[in-house]
Amino acid sequence: MNDDEIRDALRPDDGIEPLDPAKVITGARRRRRKRELTTGSLAAVAVLAVVAGGIIATDGANSGAPVDPPVVGTPSSTPSARTSTPRATSTTAMSAAQLLANCKVALAEANPKPGANATQQALLESPQGSVMVIADSKYWAACDNGYSSEGEAQVSARRPAGLVAPSPQDKDAFAVAQNRLTQPSGNYDDFEYYWAAGRLPTGVKTVRYSFPDGRTVDATVQGKYWLMHYWSLQQTPGGSEGGATPGATDKIRVRLVAADGTVVNDFRLAEPEQICAQITHGC
Amino acid sequence: MQRSESRDEDFTAFVLARSARLVHIARMLCGDAALAEDLVQTALEKAYLRWDRIELGDPFGYVRQAVVNQHLSWVRRRPWRERPSGHAAELDQSLGSHVVDPGAAVDRKLAIAGALRVLTRRERAVVVLRYVEDLTEAQTAATLGVAVGTVKSANSRALQKLRAAPELSGSYVGEQS
Numbered sequence: 001m002n003d004d005e006i007r008d009a010l011r012p013d014d015g016i017e018p019l020d021p022a023k024v025i026t027g028a029r030r031r032r033r034k035r036e037l038t039t040g041s042l043a044a045v046a047v048l049a050v051v052a053g054g055i056i057a058t059d060g061a062n063s064g065a066p067v068d069p070p071v072v073g074t075p076s077s078t079p080s081a082r083t084s085t086p087r088a089t090s091t092t093a094m095s096a097a098q099l100l101a102n103c104k105v106a107l108a109e110a111n112p113k114p115g116a117n118a119t120q121q122a123l124l125e126s127p128q129g130s131v132m133v134i135a136d137s138k139y140w141a142a143c144d145n146g147y148s149s150e151g152e153a154q155v156s157a158r159r160p161a162g163l164v165a166p167s168p169q170d171k172d173a174f175a176v177a178q179n180r181l182t183q184p185s186g187n188y189d190d191f192e193y194y195w196a197a198g199r200l201p202t203g204v205k206t207v208r209y210s211f212p213d214g215r216t217v218d219a220t221v222q223g224k225y226w227l228m229h230y231w232s233l234q235q236t237p238g239g240s241e242g243g244a245t246p247g248a249t250d251k252i253r254v255r256l257v258a259a260d261g262t263v264v265n266d267f268r269l270a271e272p273e274q275i276c277a278q279i280t281h282g283c
Numbered sequence: 284m285q286r287s288e289s290r291d292e293d294f295t296a297f298v299l300a301r302s303a304r305l306v307h308i309a310r311m312l313c314g315d316a317a318l319a320e321d322l323v324q325t326a327l328e329k330a331y332l333r334w335d336r337i338e339l340g341d342p343f344g345y346v347r348q349a350v351v352n353q354h355l356s357w358v359r360r361r362p363w364r365e366r367p368s369g370h371a372a373e374l375d376q377s378l379g380s381h382v383v384d385p386g387a388a389v390d391r392k393l394a395i396a397g398a399l400r401v402l403t404r405r406e407r408a409v410v411v412l413r414y415v416e417d418l419t420e421a422q423t424a425a426t427l428g429v430a431v432g433t434v435k436s437a438n439s440r441a442l443q444k445l446r447a448a449p450e451l452s453g454s455y456v457g458e459q460s
Contacts, residue, residue, distance in 0.1 A: 006414045006445075012307035019302040019324060021295035027324060028331035 094145050096123055099132050099155065103143030106157040113160040114139045122197070122222035124229060131195050131227045138163065142197035144177070146229055158197060165224070168201045168265045174254045175274040176209070176228075194252070195229040203258055210253040251275070294334050298327060301343050305350055311411045312354045314399070326350045347416070348426050351408055398448035406441040409434055 094102070100120055107113045114136040121140065122133040129146025141160035156177060166173035176196045194211065200221060207219040207226045219228035251268040252275060258264050269275050302323055309319035326349035330337055337345050399407055405427070412423040413434075420438075424431045 003414065006410070007417070010311060010411070010415045012304060012415070016303040016306050016310075018299050019306070019320065019327065021298040024298055024324060024327045025291060025294065025331055028328040031328050032332055 094130070094155075096120060096125075096130070096132065099130055099143060099145055100134060102145070102155040103132060103134055103141070103157060106143055106155045107141055107160065110141070110157070110160050112139055112162075114141050122220075122225040122227055124197075124220050124222075124227035126229065128231065129193075129195075129229065131197055131229050133197050133222075133225045133227060135163065140199065140225070142227070144195045144229065146179075146193055146195060146231075161199070163199070165199045165202050168204055168256045170201075171254070171267055171269065171274060173198050173201070174207065174256075174269065175276055176252055176269060177276050192232040193229070194232065195227075197225060197227040200224055200226050201256065201264075204256045204264055205259040206255075206257040208255040208257060210255070212252070290334055293338060294331055297338070297342055301346075302327065304343075305346060308347060308411055308415060309350050309354065311399070311415055312351065312404070312408060322350050322353050326353055344426075351412070351426060352428075355404060355408065398445050401444045401448050402441050406437045406444070409437045410441050410445075413438060 104114075104116065104118065114134055115138075118134040118136040118139075118141075120132055121135045124131040126146075129144060131142060131144045131146075133140060133142045135141070139160045139162055142158040143155050144157075145155050156179075158177070161173075174196060176194050179193045194209075196209075196219070198207075200207070206221070207228065208216060209219065209228055209230070210216045211230060211232050213232045215230070215232065217228060217230045219226040251271060253266070253268050255266045256264040305323045305326070306319050309322040310316055313319055313322065323346075326346050329349060330342065330346050334342075399410070402410065408427060409423055412418045412426055413420070418426065420431050420434045424434045427434070
């Protein structure tokens with residue numbers, strides 16, 4: 001097949017009608033009104049989160065921006081190794097018990113997977129969504145409900161794995177799910193959402209993620225597991241009304257840090273293998 | 284008020300002149316006529332909100348990039364177990380709905396369209412930008428926000444897949460040898 005044949009085959013025909021400009025303009029104005037309303041809603045969410053547990057932090061780069069997304073985890077421009085416990089600040093509509101049950105449903109077609117008797121092993125909560133690790137005596141898996149569709153939280157699941165701690169060299173063990181948040185009630189349309197969870201490698205104290213927007217987040221460590229989720233104001237054409245962000249395509253960096261501060265491994269995730277669309281592609 | 288009216292007139296002219304082309308690109312990307320119009324509608328709505336800045340540069344290039352990005356991000360909204368080629372099942376039907384070429388040309392288009400199903404979305408985006416829009420590898424890379432090498436490898440994989448696709452195997456066996 002040569003290039004000309006492909007061009008010929010894909011050449012547009014005359015049968016496509018242009019869109020109605022009036023309809024486009026009306027939709028744009030509706031979008032602007034919704035965005036203005038959302039600005040107030042997001043500010044309220046941020047205030048609630050700060051009052052509840054001081055879980056929001058910024059590095060100053062985006063401070064003052066009217067629609068700065070909620071930053072969850074432990075973001076810092078000068079990160080330090082940190083182990084934290086679950087926050088009791090959740091205002092999510094889905095309880096931990098519901099998330100556990102829905103997680104098992106989401107894993108129904110996975111094989112192998114934690115059995116019906118699997119229990120909660122770790123939980124990272126926030127008002128915007130929670131990540132939970134579940135396990136039985138053989139396998140663990142993780143689920144998340146930070147993504148909503150049609151106004152309802154959707155549970156996505158990480159591919160289950162055995163209970164063996166991964167090697168610090170196993171990059172796949174730190175794969176991240178990425179999603180564009182769209183919540184009709186809140187219009188999070190501009191935010192990239194990331195989450196990940198896993199077993200803590202032997203000798204590693206901190207799992208540290210750095211995102212294309214420049215923020216760094218230390219995963220929360222609970223027992224043998226680590227959990228991370230992060231909302232990013234990552235602006236790309238079509239994804240935001242704020243314009244493009246140069247360098248937004250940089251890959252996610254992962255650093256595994258030992259208790260004495262030694263960096264055990266420092267690497268960037270490969271896309272799409274390790275930066276997955278809602279963990280749909282084998283992560 | 285006059286400025287606003289002039290702005291709307293310019294935008295209206297742009298939509299009338301270029302949106303059909305954008306819809307075609309979106310159809311090639313997503314394989315669904317209705318979804319393609321939604322993609323373009325969304326991209327144009329966002330473009331309208333910053334039209335004052337966009338129209339001074341390359342508004343078509345901007346909206347085209349928005350369509351591509353929106354397409355790739357919409358993929359990520361789909362539930363888990365979604366697969367890269369899963370949404371293109373209607374691609375040939377979508378194409379067929381506006382094909383006007385007679386005889387063999389129609390068969391040819393439908394064969395190519397069916398073969399596009401085997402590509403991942405990124406590979407399809409590369410093929411569309413390279414062969415529908417005639418962008419260079421560098422321009423394609425810039426539009427997708429990836430390295431030129433990524434475009435080269437994706438394009439190479441895409442062409443290999445297209446050559447191996449059953450829809451095209453009969454026509455191109457000789458070319459592959």
